[in-house]
Amino acid sequence: MFDxxxxxxxxxxxxxxxxxxxxxxxxxxPCNYVRKSQKAxxxxxxxxxxxxxxQCCPNMVEMCDDPLNNYCCGxxxxxxxxxxxxxxxxxxxxxxxQIKATGAELVISxxxxxxxxxxxxxxxxxxxxxxxxxxxxxxxxxxxxxxxPWSDAEIEAAHTARDEQFEGFGVELEEME
Amino acid sequence: MALSNQADPTAEVQPATGDRLxxxxxxxxxxxxxxxxxxxxxxxxxxxDSVPGWDARKAIRALALGLEDEVVDSKWxxxxxxxxxxxxxxxxxxxxxxxxxACRGQRERDKVPGxxxxxxxxxxxxxxxxxxxxxxxxxxxxxLGVELEDDPEQPCPGFYVPVDKVGANLLVTINARxxxxxxxxxxxxxRIFYAAREDWTLPSVNWDGVNWALYTGDDASMxxxxxxxxxxxxxxxxxxxxxxx
Numbered sequence: 001m002f003d004x005x006x007x008x009x010x011x012x013x014x015x016x017x018x019x020x021x022x023x024x025x026x027x028x029x030p031c032n033y034v035r036k037s038q039k040a041x042x043x044x045x046x047x048x049x050x051x052x053x054x055q056c057c058p059n060m061v062e063m064c065d066d067p068l069n070n071y072c073c074g075x076x077x078x079x080x081x082x083x084x085x086x087x088x089x090x091x092x093x094x095x096x097x098q099i100k101a102t103g104a105e106l107v108i109s110x111x112x113x114x115x116x117x118x119x120x121x122x123x124x125x126x127x128x129x130x131x132x133x134x135x136x137x138x139x140x141x142x143x144x145x146x147x148x149p150w151s152d153a154e155i156e157a158a159h160t161a162r163d164e165q166f167e168g169f170g171v172e173l174e175e176m177e
Numbered sequence: 178m179a180l181s182n183q184a185d186p187t188a189e190v191q192p193a194t195g196d197r198l199x200x201x202x203x204x205x206x207x208x209x210x211x212x213x214x215x216x217x218x219x220x221x222x223x224x225x226d227s228v229p230g231w232d233a234r235k236a237i238r239a240l241a242l243g244l245e246d247e248v249v250d251s252k253w254x255x256x257x258x259x260x261x262x263x264x265x266x267x268x269x270x271x272x273x274x275x276x277x278x279a280c281r282g283q284r285e286r287d288k289v290p291g292x293x294x295x296x297x298x299x300x301x302x303x304x305x306x307x308x309x310x311x312x313x314x315x316x317x318x319x320x321l322g323v324e325l326e327d328d329p330e331q332p333c334p335g336f337y338v339p340v341d342k343v344g345a346n347l348l349v350t351i352n353a354r355x356x357x358x359x360x361x362x363x364x365x366x367x368r369i370f371y372a373a374r375e376d377w378t379l380p381s382v383n384w385d386g387v388n389w390a391l392y393t394g395d396d397a398s399m400x401x402x403x404x405x406x407x408x409x410x411x412x413x414x415x416x417x418x419x420x421x422x
Contacts, residue, residue: 008369014369035261086227138369162337
């Protein structure tokens with residue numbers, strides 16, 4: 001998905017406003033997209049994640065010496081749906097300490113498990129200094145988008161396609177309009 | 178038989194008896210030569226103090242000695258988050274995450290912790306971890322689409338959620354937790370697709386991109402889940418699959 005987002009930027013298909021996330025921000029590296037991607041595919045997305053975030057966030061700070069060496073948040077391997085709260089906290093304390101040390105207000109976490117761990121678990125149990133919120137990378141980009149308005153023709157074509165589609169599925173749209 | 182981690186002078190240490198003939202985790206015999214118990218894995222691992230009596234080094238050592246039951250029955254393979262920091266730093270190239278996942282896979286399915294196994298069975302039966310019926314799923318997509326189009330702060334005129342669109346560029350999967358608990362969170366990606374004028378689609382069935390069989394070491398179930406997504410991609414003749422999990 002990072003390749004896709006980079007493509008959108010490179011091709012000028014999306015543009016973002018970098019004045020919406022001026023707070024100090026740091027990247028949490030999801031194990032699967034960085035360290036384990038390197039292991040499995042010989043490439044990792046640590047640098048690309050940072051490039052994408054930097055398009056939106058002018059005030060980035062690093063929590064670790066190297067994306068490949070970053071700590072796991074503690075919620076991997078299905079931890080969230082197992083009775084592992086004690087272990088998740090013990091594991092997550094290292095992540096919390098990293099976040100606190102950066103002084104960042106925003107943690108950017110491009111993974112559902114990681115974001116939940118940091119936002120819903122660690123934030124409530126640990127002192128993370130200036131920490132205020134966690135956002136997915138795609139959430140940051142989405143919130144920063146500058147839209148190029150669709151033409152009337154595009155809108156009309158979309159409405160036609162939509163109505164045909166949901167009618168075919170037997171979904172009542174009229175009630176909602 | 179419990180392996181003692183901390184020094185408890187009163188604990189009786191039983192002799193270890195490993196069954197090397199009937200290995201289940203099937204660790205390569207060369208491992209006994211490769212891992213020299215340096216402990217770099219433990220030094221790298223944030224879960225090192227989480228499970229009394231266990232850490233990465235102990236677990237690998239136990240497996241190399243044929244003490245498989247002890248590892249498989251312990252909490253260790255399930256507390257390890259498979260983050261790979263151990264093997265990233267291992268000077269001998271020992272593949273710890275693969276090994277611990279194999280330990281997970283050796284457990285009886287009714288002893289898999291938490292709701293992982295239930296979620297897998299639900300996904301196999303209904304096409305998503307939470308058993309959301311297709312009718313509800315489609316209704317939700319229609320409603321969210323209208324909501325996004327008419328969003329009071331940042332409307333997206335012309336937006337709707339394509340479903341089963343043949344020939345689309347992208348087939349997109351969804352983390353079932355999102356429509357189930359935080360449906361508004363679907364809109365972030367949707368806004369990006371809208372702004373980029375992407376030609377995308379969701380599938381009407383088997384739309385859950387989450388594969389808990391990855392976590393439980395269940396390759397057979399994992400394969401079914403993946404095959405279904407690929408089947409969707411072939412059926413809809415898309416160019417690429419996007420897993421935004």
